[in-house]
Amino acid sequence: MAKKIDETQVRRVAKLARLDLTDDEVARFSTQLSAILGYVEKLNELDTDSVEPLAHCLPMHNVFREDVITESLDTELALRNAPQHFESFFKVPKILDEDSGA
């Protein structure tokens, strides 16, 4: 039987997630992910015709905060975890395609 997640799909998802996998890992994850999906498929046996889709697992909604300024991190502290910084900027490998924003 063909795998539910074949190696091409694993490679594609890995690429999207910026993961560098060895051939060995690709084969292993393909088997593992297929097994997981197969297991989860059991849920399909459940009749959900009369169940409303759920957008969130918590029975809550409309949790807001007021538009009030709170203190930001000290710039030095904010930069501390970054491998590199330039003055008060984070310094990162050059961004080739300018597609910031959305």
Next chain:
Amino acid sequence: MSELEYKIVVGLEIHVHLATRTKMFCGCELVYGGEANSRVCPVCIGMPGVLPVMNKQAYEFALLTALALNCKISDFTKWDRKSYYYPDLPKNYQISQYDLPLAEAGYIEIPLETGQTKKIRIIRVHLEEDAGKNTHTLGNFSAVDLNRAGTPLLEIVTEPDMNSPAEVRALAVELQRIVRYLGVSNADMQKGHMRFEPNINLQITKAGTEYKTPIVEVKNLNSFRAVEKSVAFEVRRQLDEFAETGRTMASGNKSTRGWDDENEVTVLQREKEEAHDYRYFPDPDLVPVEMTDEWLTRIKSRLCELPIEMQKRFITEYSLSDYDAGVLTAERKTAEFFDAAVKAGADAKRVCNLLTQTGMKLANEAGCNVADLGISAENLAKLAKMAGAGDISATASATIFEEMAKTKKAPDVIAAELNLLQKSDAGELESVVDEVLAANPDAVADAASGGKKTKKARGFLLGRVMQKTKGQANPKVVSQILDKKLS
């Protein structure tokens, strides 16, 4: 290519920064031009284990805008994560709304050059967060400032209902006017508060067959000029391309282009493999939003008269020209100031002239709105009425306007103080005219002759009357009296 018949088809995606004090999901202050990374916290720099919380003001600003755009507000919305792999949004996803946007199916009415308006349909309105800024390149590195990361960003998507570069520009300008009227955004183009992305293609008719050119999306335009020019450029480019290649729209051949402002051309951007595989999924950190009637009613009560409605009203009720009405409704303060003065009984055209000819120049110099010069609508109305009644001359009304801004005094007080009141009393002026006529029989003869000296002599007599009254006679009334006496 000019012999080809074609129709331009443009849809717009617009991003608007909302003018809240703090970010969308954390309490960091929104500042423009602050020190890099001085307004960041664990939430907006994407530290693990933090929890975003919605800014209520941002949500309500979004609702208000959606209502002004005649949208249907959703009863239920949720938040989704959109995969994103750039360091200007370091948590590797952008919080956005995917399948359940906060509002859908509206329209915006835009003014056309013909004086008519056109409705452009709105597909959806949703909220998301902006990314930070990659400010400059340091050799093989980029510098990232996350002060902007997390700014509430309203995305508005229109149907492809625009059919010319001018219409696209008109929509951009109208939207700026609307969000400013509502007070939900400063909509300052220079600060990137509004960004536009037009989707452009052509429907070309050739030998009775219709062809559609491949759709081009132009990214990140941040001036009205760039919006209009880029669409115009694309029209020419797509016509040329069609003539050359005959390529037509097909699944997967939409492309993305950037705008080169200096050379005024669009430039093909490198296509990213699988760029559109955003893999949206619901954000487990944020709970959904449910709309209640009571809440919606409260937001609705904050709506104001929309600029386009006001513009139309000024034209129909006050008989202003489309141009004047457009100038007066460019900003809400100006429009309301004008409206209040007219409602206080002044002639609309006169108030309009005072504001556009004298007021706006002063406001410009003072760097404020004309409504903020310190003149009350009542005093503005009074000034217009005085000018209308002929109590003051046109020149004097400009002087008084300036003086009102300076001293905050009422126009009649200023007119009296500066001796600017005109004499319009026909009886009083008639005796002065009689004196002048009696003293200048030669000029009277010339004026009555009907010959070529008439005009000059008449002007001379009028001048004598003005001199005698120290310039305070209403020239119109004097002229009428002269007409009567000399005929």
